[in-house]
Amino acid sequence: MLNMFTLILQIAMVLAACRILGSLFLKLGQPRVVGEMFAGIMLGPSLLGAIAPHWSAFLFPPASLGFLNALSQFGVVIFMFLVGLGINPRELKSQGHAAILTSHVSITAPFVLASFLAVYLYPRLADSGVPFTSFALFMGSAMSITAFPVLARILTERDMLHSRLGTVAIACAAVDDVTGWCILAYIVLFIRAANTGHPILFTVGGLIAFTLVMLYGVQRLLKRFESLYRQTGRLSENAIALMLLLALSSALCTEWIGIHLLFGSFLMGAIMPKEEKFVRYIVEKFETIVVTMLLPLFFAFTGLRTNIRLVKGPEMWMYCVAIILVATLGKLGGSVLACWWSGMPVREAAGLGTLMNTRGLMELIILNIGLDIKVISPALFSMMVLMALVTTFMTSPLLQAICPDKMFSRQAEKRSGQLAVTPLGLDPAGD
Amino acid sequence: MKPANKNFAIAYLILVIIPVLGLAGVLRSGRKLVAPTAIAGRWQMQVSAPALAALPCAASVTTLRDVGFTISQSGRYFTLSFANSVMPSTSGFIEGTTIQVSILPPAEAVKDAGCSGGHVFSLIATLDSKAGPSFMTGFLAVNDCATCAPAEFRAFRKN
Numbered sequence A: 001m002l003n004m005f006t007l008i009l010q011i012a013m014v015l016a017a018c019r020i021l022g023s024l025f026l027k028l029g030q031p032r033v034v035g036e037m038f039a040g041i042m043l044g045p046s047l048l049g050a051i052a053p054h055w056s057a058f059l060f061p062p063a064s065l066g067f068l069n070a071l072s073q074f075g076v077v078i079f080m081f082l083v084g085l086g087i088n089p090r091e092l093k094s095q096g097h098a099a100i101l102t103s104h105v106s107i108t109a110p111f112v113l114a115s116f117l118a119v120y121l122y123p124r125l126a127d128s129g130v131p132f133t134s135f136a137l138f139m140g141s142a143m144s145i146t147a148f149p150v151l152a153r154i155l156t157e158r159d160m161l162h163s164r165l166g167t168v169a170i171a172c173a174a175v176d177d178v179t180g181w182c183i184l185a186y187i188v189l190f191i192r193a194a195n196t197g198h199p200i201l202f203t204v205g206g207l208i209a210f211t212l213v214m215l216y217g218v219q220r221l222l223k224r225f226e227s228l229y230r231q232t233g234r235l236s237e238n239a240i241a242l243m244l245l246l247a248l249s250s251a252l253c254t255e256w257i258g259i260h261l262l263f264g265s266f267l268m269g270a271i272m273p274k275e276e277k278f279v280r281y282i283v284e285k286f287e288t289i290v291v292t293m294l295l296p297l298f299f300a301f302t303g304l305r306t307n308i309r310l311v312k313g314p315e316m317w318m319y320c321v322a323i324i325l326v327a328t329l330g331k332l333g334g335s336v337l338a339c340w341w342s343g344m345p346v347r348e349a350a351g352l353g354t355l356m357n358t359r360g361l362m363e364l365i366i367l368n369i370g371l372d373i374k375v376i377s378p379a380l381f382s383m384m385v386l387m388a389l390v391t392t393f394m395t396s397p398l399l400q401a402i403c404p405d406k407m408f409s410r411q412a413e414k415r416s417g418q419l420a421v422t423p424l425g426l427d428p429a430g431d
Numbered sequence B: 001m002k003p004a005n006k007n008f009a010i011a012y013l014i015l016v017i018i019p020v021l022g023l024a025g026v027l028r029s030g031r032k033l034v035a036p037t038a039i040a041g042r043w044q045m046q047v048s049a050p051a052l053a054a055l056p057c058a059a060s061v062t063t064l065r066d067v068g069f070t071i072s073q074s075g076r077y078f079t080l081s082f083a084n085s086v087m088p089s090t091s092g093f094i095e096g097t098t099i100q101v102s103i104l105p106p107a108e109a110v111k112d113a114g115c116s117g118g119h120v121f122s123l124i125a126t127l128d129s130k131a132g133p134s135f136m137t138g139f140l141a142v143n144d145c146a147t148c149a150p151a152e153f154r155a156f157r158k159n
Helices: A002-028 A034-043 A055-057 A062-084 A087-094 A098-123 A132-145 A148-157 A164-196 A200-230 A238-257 A259-269 A276-305 A313-341 A348-358 A360-370 A378-402 A408-415 B003-029 B049-054 B108-112
Strands: B041-047 B064-073 B077-082 B090-095 B096-102 B121-127 B135-144 B150-159
Touching: A002 A055, A002 A062, A034 A148, A034 A200, A034 A276, A034 A360, A034 A378, A062 A148, A062 A238, A062 A259, A062 A276, A098 A132, A098 A164, A098 A348, A098 A378, A098 B003, A132 A313, A132 A360, A132 A408, A132 B003, A148 A164, A148 A259, A148 A348, A148 A360, A148 A378, A164 A200, A164 A259, A164 A348, A164 A360, A200 A238, A200 A259, A200 A348, A238 A276, A238 A313, A259 A378, A276 A313, A276 A360, A276 A378, A313 A348, A313 A378, A313 B003, A313 B064, A348 A378, A360 A378, A360 B041, B049 B150
Parallel strands: none
Antiparallel strands: B041 B064, B041 B150, B064 B077, B077 B090, B090 B096, B096 B121, B121 B135, B135 B150
8 A cells, every 4th residue: 555654755765865976976077867876776775775674674665666666667758758859860870881880889799798698697697487588688788778868968068969979979879779679679579478478479560550650640740749849939738748648658558569668658759850949848848857856766766676785706796797897898899999990080989989888777777677577687687787887987987088078179169059959967067 | 882881891791790690699509508497486385393393493494384485586596585584585596406595593583592502504405397396395404413303394386
């Protein structure tokens, strides 16, 4: 039964912890989201549960977590709509060979390395309920994802969004995310079909029909939102509510056909009109409540599922280090190699590789899906969360070392009044 | 073909197409791999009552002859926690069809059981290959007591 006192207390605690840690990390030169991810971990069994189990049990009794999860999932549904909204396929086309090669290599390199690692980890960290193919594909998609919103935020904070490095990075991250989500949809489809007896033909047929309806039917209707915005410079509350309703309906459709809520909301965002001012207007309408309240709940819920104490003993820590190394080598190394091959100077290529290695929130979303469908075990989940934290945390200092601010100041001066079309929270203060 | 396009085609072949073929090979060969048997879930354990009573300090692990426990599995490793017990969850591993857990009851439980000193227990069980991975039989033994007869148990998975 819903205990309002517990739920409100939980929300208050989570918001306080996330704001404090977020501000602290901002002072350390990290994006706020990294601090919020740490705050989530701290509230879970890894820290609070270990040092004050009674407080932990009082604040987060297991029976109450369903409500926290529901709120956080709602936030992630809206967040994925905004991520889809920020993705513009035209950006990739305009970047030519460098972006195409880099984006594809930044997927295949970590994917292939992850599949080799999966051969080693499968007999150790998986169980007989998970087919090897699903396990390897999941590891690959989890390692090849890039945190598109965090990357955009870092680029904006460092005034690099309109540099060559910035535009290629944004384009590649967009391709990576779309590809990663498509592969994940495939995995979810097969795992759910195997576990629940959901007819696979229904899911595949439903997905194809749904995508066609979205691309050739709904997308045309969505253009009405843009024309309305162009006429008046704003959208009415009814129009915003309708947009939200469409995102939720799309999420419900994909859940019903057996994929996942998040694919529907992501697709709805992806097919929205991409006019810069329109996108920024929509993002501003939604982002405050999503970023300040709902996403911290997701971080907390993820933290409550992450138990770093499950990673114990030298053997388990060795797996964890291997995961971090493979993820970094695949993503960073692959991107650097592809960029350098395409003719980008080594330093810029290294900067781009560093940016592509940012996983952040998107990784946590994927990992939670993996844990929900039981394709990864609790210990592996915790190791992968650590990998997400490490790779996201290392981005800012590594980027500063490779591409110091002054390197981009000239390009920034050339920029005149351009609007940044980025998905979330791009205030340089990170607020 | 322009040199730039040729360079792109070569790079794409080496950096994308060949690795994707390699990935297909890994996925194909990986199907032969065997992961540890899935044992996660809630189990019901039935212990022989006289044997449990004869085991020194067994009450510091459980006082019930019919007790539930939950296994949370991560591949070869798992944590086991008893229901209705002050025992914290304890770690174990699975090798083939054999599961093994070392249990060190906390001082509080040892005191409540009226024991003079702490004992380390071993819970060793074998998954019943005929009945499937939902049944196991095994024993609970005191590690440092050669003369103590282990308490046999059997357990079945509830979900």
